[in-house]
Amino acid sequence: MSDSSGVMVFAEQTEGKVHPVVHELLGKGREMADELGVELSAVLLGSNVDNAAQELVYRGADTVYLCDDEALAAFDIMNYRKNVLAIAQEVRPEILLLGATPIGRSLGPRIAAALGTGLTADCTTLEIDEHHHLVQIRPAFSGNILAHIKTETRPQMATVRYKIMQALERDCTRTGRIIRTDVLLEDPLAVLAKLPAEDEQKQGLSEAEIVVCGGRGLKKPEDIALLHDLAQAVGGVVGCSKPLVDEGWLDKEHLVGFSGNTVRPRLYFAIGVSGSSQHLIGMRAADTIVAINSDPTAPIFEVADYGMVGNLYDLVPRLTAAVKKMREADDTAIPVCA
Ligand SMILES: Cc1cc2nc3c(=O)[nH]c(=O)nc-3n(C[C@H](O)[C@H](O)[C@H](O)COP(=O)(O)OP(=O)(O)OC[C@H]3O[C@@H](n4cnc5c(N)ncnc54)[C@H](O)[C@@H]3O)c2cc1C
Structure with a gap:
């Protein structure tokens, strides 16, 4: 737990276009990373997505981990799981966020299970408490209560609904690192x-x-x-x-x-x-x-x-x-x- 650091956002894309929920996650991620005094990173998988990677920096990421390969152009659960998992294991973020989209909902639980950590689905609010833990807030019991959930294991993982968080203004003067990572491909057999x-x-x-x-x-x-x-x-x-x-x-x-x-x-x-x-x-x-x-x-x-x-x-x-x-x-x- 103590060697985990940083906030990471999975940057889902379709045909090279990053989903707008990612910009919102980067907005919230930036706020939390600044509060914790840690780095905000994004993980982008796709094919010929250099421009999208740069865009993530303009939207608030300090570092973008980029997996670029034709086989990653479209979402493929096995290949996406393998690469995101490898990056998460290497970088060891303390918080890992995904959009509560069909892709995020499919990928998130598989990453969480492989990392042996918990995941709170469909969060509507995220906060950092006085002990620097992530408080994941979501409606429960048919919306009658708002559950406040904390995860003891790391990373603390959550999927977040679209159009809830605030994206940052696009800032072309922002600078950041784009790190190309080795692409791992799963043999279906x-x-x-x-x-x-x-x-x-x-x-x-x-x-x-x-x-x-x-x-x-x-x-x-x-x-x-x-x-x-x-x-x-x-x-x-x-x-x-x-x-x-x-x-x-x-x-x-x-x-x-x-x-x-x-x-x-x-x-x-x-x-x-x-x-x-x-x-x-x-x-x-x-x-x-x-x-x-x-x-x-x-x-x-x-x-x-x-x-x-x-x-x-x-x-x-x-x-x-x-x-x-x-x-x-x-x-x-x-x-x-x-
Ligand atoms: C209280 C209760 C408890 C139940 N508990 C269980 C349970 O524990 N487990 C369980 O399984 N069910 C349970 N059921 C039954 C369940 O509701 C379904 O009826 C059952 O799961 C359907 O089984 P199936 O998918 O094999 O059949 P079907 O729904 O009939 O599906 C057969 C499938 O085979 C496909 N198919 C047909 N021919 C071919 C072919 N040549 N090649 C390829 N595909 C083909 C069809 O397209 C179809 O999708 C329970 C029901 C109730 C009411």
Whole structure:
């Protein structure tokens, strides 16, 4: 806690244009950094975003950490998480702020979980108390009270709603440092991780690091074999949605959701699962969710990190074959996803 210092703002951009909430966060961040006597930094990821980086200095940042790569042009949860996390671990800010936008809401909790710290979502006010702790204020209990929240761990993380904080006037005479950082890119297959040995498949569903879950997209009981094949290839455990238990195709011990198991694996395959609220409650905390569904509007895609729209009877055997081939090529050199 004592070696953390500085206020950091995640500067989200789309097509090179920084979201206005970032200017507001820099305005509030400047005020708090001055009060604490520390530096205000911004983290910007994108492609050819030098002008945007300079703009962040004009808007109040002392330092901009810039990750510039084509692969970062558009928001990609795995690559953004990896780079923002690496910078936060290196710089060790005491406060880390994100906009309460779809991107900020997706990225913030993943960074917080990886750093082992807390995050207060949708703050409407931020203050520094007499002990230099961040007081994160947000409505709670249907807006009937204003909760004042403090985080004991560092960084103290918050997402802040748009149009709440005051942006600073743009000042072109302001100077600051722009530091280019090494770009880290995630290999999508790396989330398959260092595949566990086959005897690890005996683990229970709740403890499993990889879960292969099937839903009503499967048409016949024999098709459960598709799940077992993929689970065996990746060293995972088979789970299912409720209709498969109701049909008697799998025992209740495989059920994921409200009426069954809550799982939190590193990797969760949702295959032919629509994503009902009763199912999501049992698996949405998974680190990485891969959804396979023929319906592009299926709710499961709203929580998935990776989505494959198509027929599971075509996609699952191909995925299983690709994983087996990868293992055969080298089953020790597959990098673990941090
Ligand atoms: C009190 C209560 C408790 C419940 N508890 C649970 C629970 O613990 N767990 C749980 O899972 N459910 C639970 N449910 C049931 C829940 O409401 C849903 O009905 C259930 O989750 C739906 O399962 P599903 O996604 O497999 O099926 P569906 O909603 O029917 O979805 C099937 C999906 O498969 C896709 N699909 C179809 N064919 C293919 C194909 N060939 N290739 C690719 N995709 C295809 C479809 O597009 C669809 O999105 C509960 C319900 C209640 C009322």
